Each structure stands twice: as structure tokens, then as C-alpha cells.
Amino acid sequence: MTTALIDAPQRTIRIASVPATVRAASPVAPLRTQCSACHLKDLCLPCGLSGEEMQRLDSLMFGRRKVAAGQTLYREGDRFQFIYAVRSGTFKSSLTLADGREQVSGFHMAGELMGLDGVANGHHASSATALEDTEVCAIPYAHLTELAASSSNLQHVVSRLMSREIVREHSLMMLLGSMNAEERLAAFLLNLSQRMKARGYSSSEFHLRMSRAEIGSYLGMKLETVSRTFSAFHQQGLLEVDKRHVRIVDIEGLQRAFESRVH
Amino acid sequence: MTTALIDAPQRTIRIASVPATVRAASPVAPLRTQCSACHLKDLCLPCGLSGEEMQRLDSLMFGRRKVAAGQTLYREGDRFQFIYAVRSGTFKSSLTLADGREQVSGFHMAGELMGLDGVANGHHASSATALEDTEVCAIPYAHLTELAASSSNLQHVVSRLMSREIVREHSLMMLLGSMNAEERLAAFLLNLSQRMKARGYSSSEFHLRMSRAEIGSYLGMKLETVSRTFSAFHQQGLLEVDKRHVRIVDIEGLQRAFESRVH
DNA sequence: CGCAAGCTTGATCGCGCTCAATTAGGGTGG
DNA sequence: CCACCCTAATTGAGCGCGATCAAGCTTGCG
Numbered sequence: 001m002t003t004a005l006i007d008a009p010q011r012t013i014r015i016a017s018v019p020a021t022v023r024a025a026s027p028v029a030p031l032r033t034q035c036s037a038c039h040l041k042d043l044c045l046p047c048g049l050s051g052e053e054m055q056r057l058d059s060l061m062f063g064r065r066k067v068a069a070g071q072t073l074y075r076e077g078d079r080f081q082f083i084y085a086v087r088s089g090t091f092k093s094s095l096t097l098a099d100g101r102e103q104v105s106g107f108h109m110a111g112e113l114m115g116l117d118g119v120a121n122g123h124h125a126s127s128a129t130a131l132e133d134t135e136v137c138a139i140p141y142a143h144l145t146e147l148a149a150s151s152s153n154l155q156h157v158v159s160r161l162m163s164r165e166i167v168r169e170h171s172l173m174m175l176l177g178s179m180n181a182e183e184r185l186a187a188f189l190l191n192l193s194q195r196m197k198a199r200g201y202s203s204s205e206f207h208l209r210m211s212r213a214e215i216g217s218y219l220g221m222k223l224e225t226v227s228r229t230f231s232a233f234h235q236q237g238l239l240e241v242d243k244r245h246v247r248i249v250d251i252e253g254l255q256r257a258f259e260s261r262v263h
Numbered sequence: 264m265t266t267a268l269i270d271a272p273q274r275t276i277r278i279a280s281v282p283a284t285v286r287a288a289s290p291v292a293p294l295r296t297q298c299s300a301c302h303l304k305d306l307c308l309p310c311g312l313s314g315e316e317m318q319r320l321d322s323l324m325f326g327r328r329k330v331a332a333g334q335t336l337y338r339e340g341d342r343f344q345f346i347y348a349v350r351s352g353t354f355k356s357s358l359t360l361a362d363g364r365e366q367v368s369g370f371h372m373a374g375e376l377m378g379l380d381g382v383a384n385g386h387h388a389s390s391a392t393a394l395e396d397t398e399v400c401a402i403p404y405a406h407l408t409e410l411a412a413s414s415s416n417l418q419h420v421v422s423r424l425m426s427r428e429i430v431r432e433h434s435l436m437m438l439l440g441s442m443n444a445e446e447r448l449a450a451f452l453l454n455l456s457q458r459m460k461a462r463g464y465s466s467s468e469f470h471l472r473m474s475r476a477e478i479g480s481y482l483g484m485k486l487e488t489v490s491r492t493f494s495a496f497h498q499q500g501l502l503e504v505d506k507r508h509v510r511i512v513d514i515e516g517l518q519r520a521f522e523s524r525v526h
Numbered sequence: 527c528g529c530a531a532g533c534t535t536g537a538t539c540g541c542g543c544t545c546a547a548t549t550a551g552g553g554t555g556g
Numbered sequence: 557c558c559a560c561c562c563t564a565a566t567t568g569a570g571c572g573c574g575a576t577c578a579a580g581c582t583t584g585c586g
Contacts, residue, residue, distance in 0.1 A: 095437055098522065103437045117433060119426035125433060145418060152412055159408070162425040163382035169432035170380060170388060174358055174366045176439035177483035181574070212533065220440035225574055227534055243533070243582090259361065444542070475565065488542055490566055506551090506565070 032061040033087075033137050043111030043198065044085050045139065045157065053151050060147065062137040067091075073114070073128040073136060080118030082138040086110050089134025090209040093126045094217075104218040106168075107131075107210060109195055116162050131209040176220045184219040185229045186258035189239075193248060204251065208244040233257075295324040296350075296400050306374030306461065307348050308402065308420065316414055323410065325400040330354075336377070336391040336399060343381030345401040349373050352397025353472040356389045357480075367481040369431075370394075370473060372458055379425050394472040439483045447482040448492045449521035452502075456511060467514065471507040496520075 035046040035057045046054050064087065067073050073084060076095060086108050093106040093114060105126055108114050117125040119141065148155035175187055197203035208215070212223040219226070233239040238254050240247040248254060298309040298320045309317050327350065330336050336347060339358060349371050356369040356377065368389055371377050380388040382404065411418040438450055460466035471478070475486040482489070496502040501517050503510040511517060 095433060097437070097441065101441070103441055105433055105436055117426055117429045119422050120430045121423075121427075125430045145415065145422070149412055149415055149418065152408065155408060155412065155418070159382050159422070159425065160384075162422065162429065163380055164384075166380045166425065166428050166432065167383045167388045169429065169436060170358060170368055172436055173368055173432060173439060174360070176436060177366055177480070178360065178364070211531095217440065222575055223532090224534080224576085228574090231534075474563095485543060486565080487544085487567085490564095491542090494566075 031064040033064055034058040034061070038087075040085075040087065040111040045113060045161070048157060049153060053154055056147055056151060056154070060140070060143050062139050065136050065138050067130040067134045067136065069130055069132045069134075071130050073130065073134075074124050075127040076124055078124045080115065080122050080124050081140060081142070083113055083115040083118075083141055083144070084128070085137040085139060086112050086114065087135040087137060090131045091128050091134060092131055092210060092214060092218075093128055095126050102217060104210075104214050107218070110199055113161055116165055119162070131214075181221055181225050181229050182232065182257050184221065185215075185226065185233070186254050188215065188219055189246065189248065190251075190254060190258055193251070203248075205245075205247040208246060294327040296327055297321040297324070301350075303348075303350065303374040308376060308424070311420060312416060316417055319410055319414060319417070323403065323406050325402050328399050328401050330393040330397045330399065332393055332395045332397075334393050336393065336397075337381075337387050338390040339387055341387045343378070343385050343387050344404060346376055346378040346381075346404055346407070347391070348400040348402060349375050349377065350398040350400060353394045354391050354397060355394055355473060355477060355481075356391055358389050365480060367473075367477050370481070373462055376424055379428055382425070394477075444484055444488050444492050445495065445520050447484065448478075448489065448496070449517050451478065451482055452509065452511065453514075453517060453521055456514070466511075468508075468510040471509060 035041055035044070036051075036054045038044065038046075041047065041054070046057055049057070062085075065073075065084075067089075073091065074082075088110055091108040091114060092104050093108065094102045094104045096102055108128075114128050114136075115124060144154075144158065148158055175184055179187065192206065192208075193203045196206050210218075212226045216223045216226045221229075230239065230241045233254070234241055236253065236257075238248070238250045238257065240249055298304055298307070299314075299317045301307065301309075304310065304317070309320055312320070325348075328336075328347075330352075336354065337345075351373055354371040354377060355367050356371065357365045357367045359365055371391075377391050377399075378387060407417075407421065411421055438447055442450065455469065455471075456466045459469050473481075475489045479486045479489045484492075493502065493504045496517070497504055499516065499520075501511070501513045501520065503512055
């Protein structure tokens with residue numbers, strides 16, 4: 001996939017139109033969702049939309065789909081038809097390197113969208129794997145853009161979500177380009193903490209859904225270093241760690257570890 | 264800016280509408296551009312559009328703007344109104360760290376777009392600095408989305424450009440997360456080589472517009488390491504280097520250095 | 527009970543960072 | 557014109573962070 005890095009960033013674009021019947025052929029459970037009735041509506045796609053616009057979204061009747069722990073929702077190279085909103089559980093996004101190792105590019109929790117990287121050329125650029133039993137809404141991208149054509153607000157929302165993804169990756173690049181192991185892990189934990197808080201969970205105590213190896217891949221370090229850094233934070237009195245259970249004891253201290261280099 | 268990393272990735276969105284008179288107030292030179300007459304039209308924004316759609320783009324009459332070497336086109340935090348297409352010259356995008364150091368997040372050549380990260384929240388998330396004397400088209404984003412509302416193809420083009428940016432950054436994350444110094448510099452040079460070729464220049468011999476420090480910042484290594492790696496490639500018979508002038512002697516060898524780890 | 531997977535911890539090594547000296551090129555002013 | 561300064565780049569020496577290799581522990585599952 002890193003071939004994208006040595007491709008010219010802009011080449012001839014061919015507009016693929018997805019047939020309107022595509023939804024019927026997809027492996028989506030019969031259950032359908034209305035955004036207006038969803039408990040995640042303030043976090044997820046419809047966030048910021050007016051009542052009228054949300055009703056239009058409702059008309060799309062997104063199909064739900066369950067993905068068991070360890071299963072993939074889509075793989076890199078798969079034809080791009082849907083973007084997915086996480087309803088429950090946690091996913092990782094990853095790319096596969098030539099030698100078979102994986103590079104984790106993100107973690108996704110309830111209310112977050114996945115798959116926007118597929119818009120670029122009609123195929124998913126990464127794989128999405130469930131880290132626990134999960135449920136998603138499958139949003140047919142072609143229908144979404146149809147709808148967006150008649151609602152500039154919805155169009156803005158989709159654009160902003162994509163732009164936000166760009167900004168998020170900027171931040172991660174900065175992390176990978178200029179931070180040491182402690183700063184990286186502190187940034188990761190603080191980010192997780194905020195996202196837990198936004199979802200109504202404790203911001204100071206939570207269960208990690210991902211392995212040390214997955215954290216390490218995401219942060220650009222080896223699993224042993226992740227483990228050692230957890231231990232170091234414990235010895236500094238910042239954390240209590242038991243396997244995947246984490247309690248943040250001194251959040252200001254953790255922020256200091258993070259801000260030691262980056263604002 | 265890395266605060267984005269510890270922000271919940273989705274929060275309440277407010278739709279800002281840009282007044283239609285905004286263009287008149289902007290610091291754009293009176294010269295106006297029509298995409299259909301531009302020599303870059305196959306690389307740039309209108310790439311893939313039909314004649315009719317290109318005429319609609321023409322109606323926006325993008326203003327041109329010259330930016331002298333070392334000057335910024337926009338800075339992080341600036342109000343987002345325009346995206347910019349490079350007409351000539353080279354830019355770097357960068358973020359500023361708390362300690363004043365900069366982190367380069369990209370280089371942009373003729374035909375490439377800049378500023379899409381500003382869509383996320385109405386402010387530019389990065390700064391754009393000219394590495395030589397340059398000229399850009401200033402594309403009023405609000406007008407572009409207006410136009411896109413009536414042309415699904417144009418909407419797709421804009422979405423794809425944003426998605427492509429996401430994919431590009433995925434690749435860079437992979438580079439920063441899992442490659443060593445030689446692999447990073449090889450990837451960088453091969454990418455540059457392809458982009459030069461796409462613009463009709465020699466793919467094997469070109470002038471670097473950026474300093475060793477800027478390359479290093481972009482690739483997550485120190486300028487001394489960049490310099491040493493250039494020397495190493497020279498000793499391996501892959502390159503001839505004289506300051507910023509580079510000639511690729513053995514492109515297959517360079518690809519091997521790149522593919523040693525990543526496909 | 528045995529086996530495998532995930533995590534921790536220790537010991538050692540090496541890549542890339544840091545500090546430092548040198549050279550070359552460009553701009554400026556006397 | 558040269559003296560001077562400033563910046564960019566190269567190269568060397570030494571060190572430290574994080575990778576690598578390895579051992580041991582816990583937990584879960586057949």
C-alpha cells in the first residue's frame with residue numbers, strides 16, 4: 001500500500017457510479033437504523049444537522065451489521081461501497097506491509113466513521129478489524145453523496161469529516177516524526193481518555209481493547225517498549241496498569257509527559 | 264496543533280457560510296484563470312471533468328497570486344476561505360511545535376492542491392510556505408461547494424482529492440512508523456522522481472527545492488542523518504549528489520532500498 | 527494438564543541523535 | 557576587490573534510546 005507514496009498524487013480520475021440496487025446485494029443484516037433515534041447522533045455522522053436534514057438521512061435506512069471479535073469488516077483492496085459508523089465496540093484500521101507485518105493506522109470507537117480512505121480510488125486503502133464484538137451502520141456512499149447534492153449542510157458534514165481525518169493524521173505524523181516513547185504513549189492515553197469521556201465513560205479508568213503489539217504498531221514502537229513505558233509511567237506514579245486495565249492516577253503528570261515537547 | 268490528537272475526533276459542527284463578496288476582499292491579484300485554458304488541467308483540480316463541468320469551473324474565475332520564496336501563503340490558525348492549486352514553484356506545509364520547531368507535513372508541486380485540512384473547522388491546520396518564487400490559484404471553497412452541489416461529478420472530484428490526501432498520509436504514517444533512514448530517503452526520492460516525471464521533467468535528475476533540515480523534518484530524521492544517507496546512497500552507486508542537485512543513477516537499486524521492507 | 531498467546535523484564539547491540547569542526551557558497555559593506 | 561558574516565551541507569566521534577534477543581510469568585482453553 002505504500003506504493004501510494006511513490007505515486008503521483010493526482011492522476012486521471014474516473015467517476016464510478018454505484019448502482020442503486022447495490023444495497024440489496026450487500027451482506028448487511030436486515031436490521032435498519034434511523035439516525036434520529038440513535039443514541040450516538042450527537043457524536044456520529046448526523047452531528048450538527050437540523051431536524052429536517054436528519055430525516056433525510058433517516059430515509060436512507062442504514063443497514064446494521066455485526067462483526068465478531070477478530071473478524072474484518074473490510075480489507076484493503078476491497079471494492080469501496082460503504083462507509084461505516086461504529087455503533088458499539090472497537091475497531092482497528094491497518095495496512096499490510098510486504099513482509100506480512102501489519103501497520104495499525106487508527107482505532108475507532110462508537111460514533112466514529114471508517115472507510116473514508118476508499119473514496120480516493122474506489123477501493124479500500126486499509127483493512128478494518130473488530131477488536132471485540134462490534135456492530136456498525138453500513139452507509140452506502142453513493143446514496144449519501146446523492147443526498148448531499150441536495151443539502152449543502154450534509155455535504156459540508158461529509159467534507160468536514162474527511163478533512164478531520166486529514167487533520168487527525170497530521171497529528172499522528174507529528175507524533176511519529178518528533179516524539180519519544182513516553183510522549184507517544186502519553187499522547188495515546190490522553191486521546192483515549194478524552195474519547196472515553198465524550199462517550200460518557202470514565203476518563204480515568206478504562207479497558208484497552210488492543211494488544212501491546214497493536215499499540216506499538218500504531219505509535220511506531222515495539223511491543224516491549226510499550227510495555228516498558230507503561231511500567232515507567234507506573235513507577236512515576238502516573239498510572240496503575242494491570243494488563244489491559246488502565247487507571248490514570250495523575251492526569252496532569254501525564255499531560256506534562258506529553259507536553260514536554262509538543263503543545 | 265497536536266492538541267487535535269487528544270481531542271475527541273467528532274464534536275458539534277457549526278456550518279459557517281462564507282459571504283459571496285468574500286473574494287473581492289481577499290488579497291488576490293487581479294489576474295484570473297480559466298481551468299480549461301490551463302496547461303495543468305490534466306494534473307490539477309479539473310482532472311477527469313467533462314467539458315461542460317470545466318466550463319462551470321471556469322465561471323469561478325480563480326484569482327491568481329504570487330508568493331515569493333520564503334513567504335507564507337497561509338498560516339496555521341488563519342481563517343479558511345480558499346484552497347490553493349500550485350501553478351508554479353514548490354511549497355512546504357508545516358505545523359509548529361510548542362518549542363518553536365517546525366514539523367514539515369508535505370511538499371507541493373505544480374498541479375497539486377493545498378489547504379484541504381482547513382475544511383475541518385474553518386481554520387487552516389497547517390502553514391504553507393513557498394520554497395521558491397511561486398504562483399497559485401486561489402479557489403474560493405464556498406463557491407466550489409456551491410458549484411459541486413449541482414454537479415455530482417465535481418463533488419466526487421473534491422471528495423476524492425480529500426480522500427487521496429488521507430491515503431497519502433496513511434503512506435507517510437507507514438513510512439514514519441516502520442522504515443529506517445535509508446528506506447525513508449529512498450521512498451522520498453522515488454516519490455519526487457515520479458512527480459517530476461508526471462510533470463514532464465526528468466525523473467532521474469532534478470533540483471531539490473527543500474533543505475536537508477526540511478527533508479529530515481518531513482521524514483522524521485535529523486538533517487545530519489539525511490546528509491549521511493545521501494552520502495551512503497552515493498557510495499552504493501545509487502545517486503550522484505551535489506548539494507541540492509540529485510541524479511538517480513540506479514533507480515532499481517533505489518527501489519530495492521525502498522522495498523527492502525515495504526511493498 | 528499441556529500448550530499457546532500475551533505481557534513483563536533483563537541484557538545487549540546498533541541506528542540515529544547530539545555535539546562539534548570544517549568547507550563551500552552567497553550576500554554585504556568597507 | 558577582498559574581508560567578513562551567515563547559512564547550508566558534510567563528516568567525525570561518542571552516546572543513548574529503543575530494537576533485538578531471550579527468559580519467565582500469567583491466563584485461558586482444549
